[in-house]
Amino acid sequence: MLSSLQQHVLKEFLNVSIGQATYSLSEMANQKIQLTIPEIELTNIPSLSKKLKDGSFSKMFTGHIVSSSLAFGNEFNGKAKLVFPVNKGKILVNFFVGEEVSPENGYDQDNFSDTDIDALKEIGNIILNTIVGGFANLLDKQIIYSLPEVDFSYYPGQEPELIFDVGHNILLIHTTFSLVKAKVEGAIFIILTMESISNLIGKINEMLVCVYE
Amino acid sequence: MKCWYVSMNKLLSLIPDQLDVGIIVLDNDYMIKVWNGWLERLTGKNAGQVIGTRLADVCPRLNKKIYFRIFYEAVSYGKNRFCSGALHRFFISPANESRCAAIRQNMLVQPVQIGDERFILIQIFDITGQHQRVQHLKSFIDELTINHQKLKASEETIRYQAYHDSMTGLPNRLLLMDRLNIAIAHAHRNKHCLAVLFLDLDHFKYINDTLGHAAGDLLLQEAAVRLTSCVRKSDTVARLGGDEFVLLVPEITELNSVSIIAMKIINTIIEPWVYQDKEHFVTASVGVALFPYDGEEAGELIKNADSAMFRAKELGKNNYQFFNEEIYANNAGKLDNRSLP
Numbered sequence: 001m002l003s004s005l006q007q008h009v010l011k012e013f014l015n016v017s018i019g020q021a022t023y024s025l026s027e028m029a030n031q032k033i034q035l036t037i038p039e040i041e042l043t044n045i046p047s048l049s050k051k052l053k054d055g056s057f058s059k060m061f062t063g064h065i066v067s068s069s070l071a072f073g074n075e076f077n078g079k080a081k082l083v084f085p086v087n088k089g090k091i092l093v094n095f096f097v098g099e100e101v102s103p104e105n106g107y108d109q110d111n112f113s114d115t116d117i118d119a120l121k122e123i124g125n126i127i128l129n130t131i132v133g134g135f136a137n138l139l140d141k142q143i144i145y146s147l148p149e150v151d152f153s154y155y156p157g158q159e160p161e162l163i164f165d166v167g168h169n170i171l172l173i174h175t176t177f178s179l180v181k182a183k184v185e186g187a188i189f190i191i192l193t194m195e196s197i198s199n200l201i202g203k204i205n206e207m208l209v210c211v212y213e
Numbered sequence: 214m215k216c217w218y219v220s221m222n223k224l225l226s227l228i229p230d231q232l233d234v235g236i237i238v239l240d241n242d243y244m245i246k247v248w249n250g251w252l253e254r255l256t257g258k259n260a261g262q263v264i265g266t267r268l269a270d271v272c273p274r275l276n277k278k279i280y281f282r283i284f285y286e287a288v289s290y291g292k293n294r295f296c297s298g299a300l301h302r303f304f305i306s307p308a309n310e311s312r313c314a315a316i317r318q319n320m321l322v323q324p325v326q327i328g329d330e331r332f333i334l335i336q337i338f339d340i341t342g343q344h345q346r347v348q349h350l351k352s353f354i355d356e357l358t359i360n361h362q363k364l365k366a367s368e369e370t371i372r373y374q375a376y377h378d379s380m381t382g383l384p385n386r387l388l389l390m391d392r393l394n395i396a397i398a399h400a401h402r403n404k405h406c407l408a409v410l411f412l413d414l415d416h417f418k419y420i421n422d423t424l425g426h427a428a429g430d431l432l433l434q435e436a437a438v439r440l441t442s443c444v445r446k447s448d449t450v451a452r453l454g455g456d457e458f459v460l461l462v463p464e465i466t467e468l469n470s471v472s473i474i475a476m477k478i479i480n481t482i483i484e485p486w487v488y489q490d491k492e493h494f495v496t497a498s499v500g501v502a503l504f505p506y507d508g509e510e511a512g513e514l515i516k517n518a519d520s521a522m523f524r525a526k527e528l529g530k531n532n533y534q535f536f537n538e539e540i541y542a543n544n545a546g547k548l549d550n551r552s553l554p
Contacts, residue, residue: 024282027279028300028301029300070293096299097299097300113350114340114343114347115297115298115299115317115340115343115344115347116299118295118297118299118340119299119300121295121297122295122296122299122300125293125294125295129286129292129293129294133286133290133292136290137290142291143290143291144291145291145292145293146293147293147321148293148295
């Protein structure tokens with residue numbers, strides 16, 4: 001749904017936001033963290049369903065997942081989710097709260113304490129605020145943000161329609177956290193209304209015109 | 214109507230002090246506009262003292278770049294921000310500073326706009342109890358894990374002790390019988406021959422009587438080391454008790470190799486043994502029984518190897534004997550596996 005040029009511009013733009021988020025996260029963890037976005041694409045629910053079952057994300061989404069999400073609205077509407085397989089999410093939290101990071105340990109939902117959930121809520125809050133805030137700045141729109149939430153779900157037991165319940169256009173951002181002892185792969189889903197996605201694509205096109213004129 | 218409005222306002226102004234969370238409202242210069250009763254009780258600073266002062270002056274922990282950025286983004290871009298006690302520990306210090314180590318707080322920062330005026334609403338939630346419960350649970354789980362590991366280790370020790378001789382560390386009769394039964398089943402299936410060598414130290418009683426039991430124990434330990442060095446890793450050296458040892462040598466293809474092992478054993482035992490700076494000499498008598506020729510069951514093989522060992526003793530000690538000399542005489546070379554039952 002995005003041309004390679006549009007993808008390129010969006011990725012460049014997101015890299016700036018991700019850079020800011022990485023700075024905040026490193027500052028909070030008191031350690032260097034690298035956050036990269038190797039893949040980005042705009043998709044819809046039916047394509048996403050196929051992608052999560054067969055594509056490069058299929059390995060990541062084969063069981064329980066944990067997501068930190070926040071909704072945003074007013075002049076740019078949607079919901080943003082930072083999603084990890086439960087095991088990876090726990091490894092990330094352990095890193096931030098200063099507990100042992102054991103990639104070989106198989107963590108499940110029961111290993112998440114209330115304070116772990118709070119930590120993941122904040123991590124998601126930082127990253128998603130920066131990305132969504134970046135879009136708001138780019139489009140010069142006023143946004144009202146909800147409070148972050150953390151929830152657990154089971155994929156593929158639950159269909160994407162139930163997990164990504166708002167809108168049909170999804171900006172799918174593959175993310176990799178490089179920590180000292182582990183690599184944590186996850187994904188960011190920005191679920192946007194038709195109007196919001198049109199505004200975003202329109203802005204990307206404007207930027208492309210500026211570059212090529 | 215005006216009266217209702219006044220009483221509603223009065224009611225609303227009372228509510229913040231009744232809440233079980235800390236409420237701070239800042240203006241866009243980060244000056245404190247609201248400081249509720251919960252914070253007064255926590256910090257010992259009342260609203261009259263702090264209203265109109267800068268937040269950073271009242272709460273030194275919030276005088277950091279990271280928090281200024283959060284407040285700035287709230288007032289400038291309308292961003293909400295949740296800060297967890299798991300990552301920040303706490304935000305507002307209690308009056309009793311000794312509580313700082315244990316206290317945990319979450320903080321929620323939200324923008325509030327009234328007309329053109331922007332404010333920052335900060336809520337502080339005490340999660341010390343929740344944090345302590347999690348920590349207790351974690352330490353309980355750690356304790357359980359340690360106990361489980363200890364139990365596992367002690368089970369392993371018990372299992373080891375059940376199957377090994379405490380004096381020499383060699384397998385005991387129980388483990389020998391187990392291994393011998395497995396080796397017999399394997400030999401039966403693959404039409405292999407196996408050898409059981411029964412060894413008894415000659416004049417061990419004399420050593421015990423003259424040098425003492427401690428010397429006898431050391432001799433047994435030394436014998437165990439020497440016997441182990443004579444065989445392959447896949448073979449078994451076991452101590453049955455006293456000065457009796459049994460060697461299990463599976464997968465024999467040549468009878469000569471059994472003779473070579475028996476000779477090696479005799480030669481290694483006869484090597485001088487040094488005790489209290491003096492050299493002592495001990496010999497061994499060995500009896501050999503072969504599966505399937507001398508028995509097809511573990512007990513029978515050990516019994517026959519024992520009989521052969523007695524014959525070796527009768528023949529002057531320090532030698533080895535096959536249970537059935539005829540077999541050795543007829544099969545001095547390669548064993549013919551095809552003739553095995």
